[in-house]
């Protein structure tokens with residue numbers, strides 16, 4: 001679109017674009033509201049460019065050149081900015097997947113340079129939900145002497161919440177060009193979910209780094225080998241502090257990526273999974289939050305409980321849990337899901353029945369190269385073969401775009417209304 005030269009007609013043209021933008025967004029808003037996400041209000045949509053989703057208004061500032069910097073092109077500008085979802089889909093169609101679960105740094109806050117990681121993503125990963133790790137493994141000289149531990153299983157010394165991870169992720173994100181930033185959805189993780197002040201930390205991060213974050217997580221409540229060695233009180237699904245931070249996440253529109261094992265390690269044969277009812281109650285208490293339950297509640301030794309399919313189906317069938325999706329990330333999870341041709345077929349049949357509710361993620365931690373980064377994707381090769389074409393497309397890419405595009409819109413709109421920009 002060539003904008004007319006004089007100011008009045010330019011204003012009229014832009015007003016036209018805004019109207020068109022909102023009209024075109026209506027079906028997308030409905031689609032977003034369908035699953036895993038609470039609906040967005042039309043007032044929050046009006047004030048944003050749906051393509052860029054960077055908190056810029058559809059104002060006179062938002063000229064085609066700016067739009068192009070955000071990854072738009074003349075064609076979708078003509079369409080009235082709308083096709084964030086469509087254009088993102090078009091842009092990512094050539095990719096194998098979007099990654100809903102990725103740690104740039106490890107348990108001692110070391111990681112890969114984000115510019116190097118972009119090269120690792122190459123033409124394989126389109127977009128990535130980006131976060132560090134909220135926990136730091138302490139190097140206790142009393143315990144480990146010169147043997148500096150790099151992983152939580154390497155030491156008996158405790159883990160502690162490391163809030164600076166959020167500033168680190170925001171800073172590396174901001175070092176990217178606008179176009180490169182469009183490939184990431186940074187997440188806030190550096191809070192203690194047993195602290196009533198956790199919600200205030202999240203607000204402070206949004207205040208300090210507006211225009212950056214799309215969600216919170218991955219954070220853990222019950223995680224084998226980890227929960228018990230965190231300094232301070234152990235987290236709980238029944239903690240009012242967790243309710244407070246989830247209320248806040250829902251208000252802002254932040255995606256919630258939660259790790260919570262469905263059961264304890266070495267559970268007694270035949271006993272009901274320890275945390276299923278509690279997490280179900282948590283989801284029910286927060287119908288306006290957008291949840292991704294990481295790893296479907298499975299862990300390194302938390303193998304899928306026998307009746308997991310039936311339990312999962314309870315959530316998938318009940319409209320009260322439409323705001324809950326599941327990621328199938330982590331090589332430790334893939335090892336169970338594609339363990340045998342039979343298990344792969346069971347999982348594929350299940351996902352084919354609920355194509356909008358599952359997301360692929362790698363759960364890689366600071367992978368040194370592309371081969372390492374793609375290992376979980378490749379591990380799932382037998383599953384990809386058994387999914388319907390459309391389901392496979394959704395699990396690998398479409399569901400990510402629906403959920404994170406919706407979050408970008410909502411969070412940017414909330415920031416514009418609630419934060420004083422510097």
Ligand SMILES: [Zn+2]
Nearest residue numbers: 218259294295
């Ligand atoms: Zn996890």
Ligand SMILES: [Zn+2]
Nearest residue numbers: 101103218363
């Ligand atoms: Zn993870």
